[in-house]
Amino acid sequence: MLRTLTDCPPSTFNPLLAARDICQSVWFSGLLYEPLVLELFNGSLVPWLAKSWEILDNGTRYVFHLDERAKWSDGKPVTAHDVEVTWNLTWTYALPSALIGVPDKVRAVDTRTGE
Template sequence: PSGSQVNISRREGDDGAADWVQTPPLEDLLVEGTAVLHLMGGDPPHLDPALATTGTSVEYVRSIFSGLVKLDENMEVVPDIAVDWDISDDGTVYTFHLRDDVKFQDGKPVTAHDFKYSIDRAADPDLESITTSGYLGDIVGVKEALAGEAEGVSGVRVVDDYTLEITLDAPKAYFLAKLTYPASFVVDQQTV
């Protein structure tokens, strides 16, 4: 019929060679009341923010999890779960004020305690994260935690349920940009 779409897709045949097959238009395959999930690529090696290293994993993780800050369409750092933040005069202490309307999938509020847990977890040497040192290593205590010399990250402090303080080893103008990488994203302790 006029206007109908023909889709051609590639699949691997039994002999390992690529075969091209005609598939019906997507709208003919959909059942009313269902949705289509458009995947970003192949299966991601990890969906754990602290373990995401490949482009595929990072893209999936960014679609599922959130952090204190994120990059906007102009690649500028903007608030995500943090409403705003203050930076100390010496540039080493960042105080993040969190939104109080963010919840995990089970309805539990996301708090500063969850961010503290998530950063401590990312720095746990048993997790063997290869991204934590590079993205969170400027935080006081991360290197010691990764080396197994400390339990938890001393430079991350919960001020109250919706205020998190992070202390750096020295002023770093790029620190907020590093927090846009999944290693700093919040995870629910009950589901990891």
């Protein structure tokens, strides 16, 4: 159960639709959906859905290795294909973000690896 006090109650929990309202996009999506890595207040990154990652080609290519413990609410594993589809849907609908740039492409290399 999620209980929170807010002056902007969500009209939806779908981040693709909620992103039209910045309050919903940042606040509720951040509470409900897990990132590949988590940035701490000091700027350091810690593994989250990704157990490890590599930064290659002078920082222009990132390879993420998903943690095998990452599961959906129904118990099915989170796959690199899930990450690829979610990321590409997000950019197809041009959701705004000051936190990330636009990658050339995101693709699943295998079930546990994406780049």
